[in-house]
Amino acid sequence: MPKGSLHIPRFLRFGRSRPPKLSTRTLYLQNTHESKNVSVQGEGNYVNYNANSSNKFMAELLEKTIPGAAFDSSARDPPPRCHPGTRLAILARCLEFIANAVDEQKIRWVVGAAGVGKSAIMQNVADSCLPSESLGASIFFSINGRNEGNKAIVTLAFQLAAKCEPYRQFIEREIARNPSLFQSSLSVQFKKFITEPFIHDPLLHSIGRILIIIDGLDECDQLHTQRELLQLISGHCSTYPSSPIIWMIASRPEPHITYFFAQDHVKAVYEKEEILVDSDEARDDVERFLRNELARIQKEFSLGSRSQWPPEQDLWKLADASGGLFVFADTVIKYIGDPVVGNPTSQLNDVLKVIDTHPLPNVPKEQHPMARLDMLYAQILSKVPEKTMVNTRKILLSMIRGIDWGWSTESRNFLVLCNWLGMTCDDAYAAVRHLLSVLDAPPRDQAHLAELRSFHKSFIDYISDFTRSGVFSDIEHSRFNVPFEFSSRLLMALILVIWVMVFVARIQEL
The missing domain is CATH 1.10.10 (Arc Repressor Mutant, subunit A)
Structure with a gap:
């Protein structure tokens, strides 16, 4: 195994849920979307399955989802990922939790300040555990158009239905009975699309571990929706400890989310993974990222292979300024290696000036070395x-x-x-x-x-x-x-105190 790589357990490498052993009375259809009409009969059961109807249902279901929210969506391509050789300990802990979570403790809350790299970590987990043939789902919320919390459950349901034929059949029947489910509350949708199939349906309950990833919960559009999703998920884990679903939830430490996880009745259902900005591990990972990326830029722009570029003192200055904040280091690298400008040495000098708090006169806001980072801070201040x-x-x-x-x-x-x-x-x-x-x-x-x-x-x-x-x-x-x-x-307070002291002294004289 290459040095610095992360060992992925066999279960998580393919992440495939094995279908249970089926009796002769159980219908289990897979990969039938290309068929025209399929009929299956066995021991008194007769099912006529129409692929055209299935395709139409899935197309209609897709229209009710959050566009581009899945981990492998083209709308997010290329998604943020951990730099090779970084975040290994955190990723290992997350993967171990997914493989070994039992009973009611099936939520892992990944929390950290803005820009520490939570989405990259969640993406790596998804890449490891949610290949095309595995059963699982993901939502990567973003304020940039992927924040419709009222579509969260349907979005998860669509992804699960696309991978699991029995599940698709289950929710298709439910929606056929009650088409208004699309307009129902989150709690009703959670019950119909999550609880009832994976708890009360024997086939789906025994289908194996199912990973659901929710990244950027704090970027979901309504605070009350964020709370409700947390309540539904934690309640599900608490009420049904045998549930096959493992939940990975990432967010910033927003007060309402922090308060929710601090409640006594919630503590039993989750483990916390806090991503610190100033930890030694984070600083080491950021330094590794900077060294590797600057070496890549040196080669790409042919910056004197016989001499070190940049000088070691400049690299240390970048590393010290970055600390453990990956978004700062990433912003710096993208600015220095900007192929449009094509002058990494000049760009590096601009960054060093900013670090030393020297002003950059006549530089438009959008061309400032920290412009990408500034957009993040502006969004938070707003x-x-x-x-x-x-x-x-x-x-x-x-x-x-x-x-x-x-x-x-x-x-x-x-x-x-x-x-x-x-x-x-x-x-x-x-x-x-x-x-x-x-x-x-x-x-x-x-x-x-x-x-x-x-x-x-x-x-x-x-x-x-x-x-x-x-x-x-x-x-x-x-x-x-x-x-x-x-x-x-302070002066007014002192005057008041003096006035009171004088008043008391005169009263005493009388």
Whole structure:
């Protein structure tokens, strides 16, 4: 086996669900779509199967699905994948869970900050476990057109029906009886398309392990839909521990999703796989990615094979700036190796300037070295409600300039920040609620012990640069205003305290 490769267990390499041994009374048809009319008879059972009807049903079912959501969809081609030799430990743990999950614990929640590479990990799992002949399904949600949560169950049903003839027959009968199922609630669709076939139908219940992957749950269009999907899936695992379905769910640590998995009655049905930004494993993987990709660029553009390119100190600067955030490293590589520009050395110099926070004058926003990363951060910031944006801006400004205001290290915690900015804790937590995929906020009961921090410096760099983010048009003016407001509040408080002390002293004299 090549060094740095991931061993895929035999079961997971082909991922095929073996059909159960069938009695002479059981109908099991496969690969019949090319037939015109098929009749099967056995021991008193007679079934007339019309392939044309089946094809029409599948075409109609396809129209009700989320376009391009499957792991092998052309709409996602090429999909994000883990760089060879990276994420090996995480992938091994995920594959081991899929192979060995038993009883009610059949959910693996893959969670991590924006840009750590969750989708690439889920894609690799899908590539390993969902080849064309295996029984499973996947949804890769995206705000870019693949976010219709109300179509999630039908999308999974279509993929399963395309691979499993008994399942297709089952749901075709159900929809023939009740065509309004397409307009039914998610809970009804889950019951009819997931629970009833795979729990109550003997043939499908014994068909073997079925893997369902849901990536980017937080990008599903409605929060209540995200919650409902989690409730349905966890309830299914809890109620039916013998279910053959294994669930892989990936998301950012959005508060409503984190809260859901923190509930006591949910803890028994899932395992958590947290993808950290600043772990040693992540940093090593990012460095490997950078070295390999820069070597590829050197060869592609014939950049002096006799000498090292780029110099080692520049590579270390890139690796240090990237940390364990794959989206940063990927953005850098795509910019440096841009075939349209065709000048990796010049592009590298631009990236190094950005890392050193040197401005790039007269560079259009869309041509900035961090343009791809900026799009991600802009999308996250757009979720902040207008009502709370005033407080959000104050908090972000404090993260940019807080150290200039003379805080001691010991006093820099989230509670002090709230007082400094004249906010209640409720106001402050509401202000950062929609930014928890880029900001690490301490739990409320630890607000006096830990400070608010960014998962990665690139987000602070982004909001600091008005030409990129548009957050602070006059950062120096804003920098002056916030401490001035705090000083004014402090002065008023001192005046009030002095006034009370004088008043009490006069009362005592009387």
